[in-house]
Amino acid sequence: MSENLLAVSPINDDQVHLLTDLNVNVFKPEDLDVKIAAADITILYGWKPDIGNKLLNTSNSKLKWIHAISAGVDYLPLATIAKLRINLTNASGIHATSISQSVLAYVLHFVRGLDIARKNQEKHYWETNAETQAATISDYHYVVFGTGHIGQQIGRLLQAFGGHTLGVNTSGHPVKYFDETIALDQLDTSVWQSDVIINVLPLTDETHHFYDANFFNHFQNLFLFVNVGRGPSVDSDALITALKNGHVSHAALDVFETEPLPSNSPFWSIDNVLMTPHNTGVIRHFKKTQLELFLPNLHQFLQDGTFKYNQVDLTKGY
Amino acid sequence: MSENLLAVSPINDDQVHLLTDLNVNVFKPEDLDVKIAAADITILYGWKPDIGNKLLNTSNSKLKWIHAISAGVDYLPLATIAKLRINLTNASGIHATSISQSVLAYVLHFVRGLDIARKNQEKHYWETNAETQAATISDYHYVVFGTGHIGQQIGRLLQAFGGHTLGVNTSGHPVKYFDETIALDQLDTSVWQSDVIINVLPLTDETHHFYDANFFNHFQNLFLFVNVGRGPSVDSDALITALKNGHVSHAALDVFETEPLPSNSPFWSIDNVLMTPHNTGVIRHFKKTQLELFLPNLHQFLQDGTFKYNQVDLTKGY
Numbered sequence: 315m316s317e318n319l320l321a322v323s324p325i326n327d328d329q330v331h332l333l334t335d336l337n338v339n340v341f342k343p344e345d346l347d348v349k350i351a352a353a354d355i356t357i358l359y360g361w362k363p364d365i366g367n368k369l370l371n372t373s374n375s376k377l378k379w380i381h382a383i384s385a386g387v388d389y390l391p392l393a394t395i396a397k398l399r400i401n402l403t404n405a406s407g408i409h410a411t412s413i414s415q416s417v418l419a420y421v422l423h424f425v426r427g428l429d430i431a432r433k434n435q436e437k438h439y440w441e442t443n444a445e446t447q448a449a450t451i452s453d454y455h456y457v458v459f460g461t462g463h464i465g466q467q468i469g470r471l472l473q474a475f476g477g478h479t480l481g482v483n484t485s486g487h488p489v490k491y492f493d494e495t496i497a498l499d500q501l502d503t504s505v506w507q508s509d510v511i512i513n514v515l516p517l518t519d520e521t522h523h524f525y526d527a528n529f530f531n532h533f534q535n536l537f538l539f540v541n542v543g544r545g546p547s548v549d550s551d552a553l554i555t556a557l558k559n560g561h562v563s564h565a566a567l568d569v570f571e572t573e574p575l576p577s578n579s580p581f582w583s584i585d586n587v588l589m590t591p592h593n594t595g596v597i598r599h600f601k602k603t604q605l606e607l608f609l610p611n612l613h614q615f616l617q618d619g620t621f622k623y624n625q626v627d628l629t630k631g632y
Numbered sequence: 633m634s635e636n637l638l639a640v641s642p643i644n645d646d647q648v649h650l651l652t653d654l655n656v657n658v659f660k661p662e663d664l665d666v667k668i669a670a671a672d673i674t675i676l677y678g679w680k681p682d683i684g685n686k687l688l689n690t691s692n693s694k695l696k697w698i699h700a701i702s703a704g705v706d707y708l709p710l711a712t713i714a715k716l717r718i719n720l721t722n723a724s725g726i727h728a729t730s731i732s733q734s735v736l737a738y739v740l741h742f743v744r745g746l747d748i749a750r751k752n753q754e755k756h757y758w759e760t761n762a763e764t765q766a767a768t769i770s771d772y773h774y775v776v777f778g779t780g781h782i783g784q785q786i787g788r789l790l791q792a793f794g795g796h797t798l799g800v801n802t803s804g805h806p807v808k809y810f811d812e813t814i815a816l817d818q819l820d821t822s823v824w825q826s827d828v829i830i831n832v833l834p835l836t837d838e839t840h841h842f843y844d845a846n847f848f849n850h851f852q853n854l855f856l857f858v859n860v861g862r863g864p865s866v867d868s869d870a871l872i873t874a875l876k877n878g879h880v881s882h883a884a885l886d887v888f889e890t891e892p893l894p895s896n897s898p899f900w901s902i903d904n905v906l907m908t909p910h911n912t913g914v915i916r917h918f919k920k921t922q923l924e925l926f927l928p929n930l931h932q933f934l935q936d937g938t939f940k941y942n943q944v945d946l947t948k949g950y
Binding site: 411412415416418419420422423425426427428431432434435438440441442443446447448449450451452453470471474475476573574575577582583588589590591592593594596597598600 | 729730733734736737738740741743744745746749750752753756758759760761764765766767768769770771788789792793794891892893895900901906907908909910911912914915916918
């Protein structure tokens, strides 16, 4: 039996043959109920709520596999997917290069004093060397929450600059590119006395508002808080307070509790915040790279119904 | 005979003993003509024009060695120093870490689109992902003019991010951390078709206004020009023209032909320029680090009058 794949995330026209060569029929959203019945879709490539939920709610659905084009899958109805015993894969790893490079861009921006330079440039003010002496990466200690693909690339780059890296994961198991690791439920002074916190944790019940007032109050004066994970992992009000009362000196934020960020959010105009519009994971040649990630999994799935990598554990949510 | 060292660049009080233990007498500028005659100074630590020229012009001067606390020595009267057969050492290497990290800060700023993010933040504008797709380091080709200590650290970091590095030096000899090297007088399309030019050349007669209109016109649309070398290596007017007519898209400049940069300079307000006030080489704990660089040379000089490293070739000027 051939598979029927619905591509809600677009596939380049000149690459569709890579799927049809494997006897996979490829449909676009406009084909639904026209060229193919919803119940006959077996693979969903990408996720859009309206189409996705329609397939999940179709009786006699033959849907066996959803491939999410992101690393985080918190925006999918995981409980329903688990109940229907549908396989879910994600695109973990595909964003590691671009996100880790943005994190280094943020870190270097503040460590090397580009934030100050930018303000002085606006004022046409030539700052003399005696006024400030910018740090270098090795002057600070870095804690990366989340030691998966993205966290490891961040650790690797920080180490290349001579930075000391502490990784936080569920069990505290050692991970490449981290000088030390610690368990998420055993945080101690090695975290509270660090200088830079970088969040790449997946969003789960445990990590919702993980970075709250209690977390930020542990720091006397954290140099930089970076969030390239998920917005709701941070209690926005608590972070804004911490930035104002000095528990946190600077923040670089790519993700927010509400996106797009409302125009009246204080984050837009807090002086010591650098923000990007949830785009550090956006990559050039995205369609091509995404399909290249998908194909080895498709090969294996067609052979034996299993996956080579990136299958989401629906009980954990990542 | 003990040496008499005049420290015009300050030495920490608690480190002076490291010199006196070696039977070196240490004097400060205010001691000149009071505690010590100008003619009796044998070592000048640092350079200030008034004091330096006074020593050089003193008859019967016993001055044998000038230690410059910078990598570039173009601001010293090299011909006079050569004629008087005085040794000159520099601080090459001491700034490599801080300068190379600033270069990566500049490069990542533009490559990862922080310049655009910053402008959107000012406007409270949430840019959608479809509008731009930032590059990553490996999307571009990098040419580093100057393959000494600083150039090599820049090459090393770019390679850690997956960047392709071409080094330019006098002979084109291979250097670690460069995928390729090319001679300064044999530039070809590998340079003109590159995306990012980084200048760390010393300032000499050959490199004065090396980056002129002719140079910039070779590029259809250079993504980024970085100058962390010397200001006069660049013809400012030519660069300003290139930034306006599109031969150069962005520039990151730490050094300028006139410093401090005059308040009416166009560089202050050109939209696609990021500037810092000649401070990328400024390092924390400068006095301590400088003395640590100086001491091994002093040890060897006291033994046999030669230097362990960093002696300037006065015919070349670096």
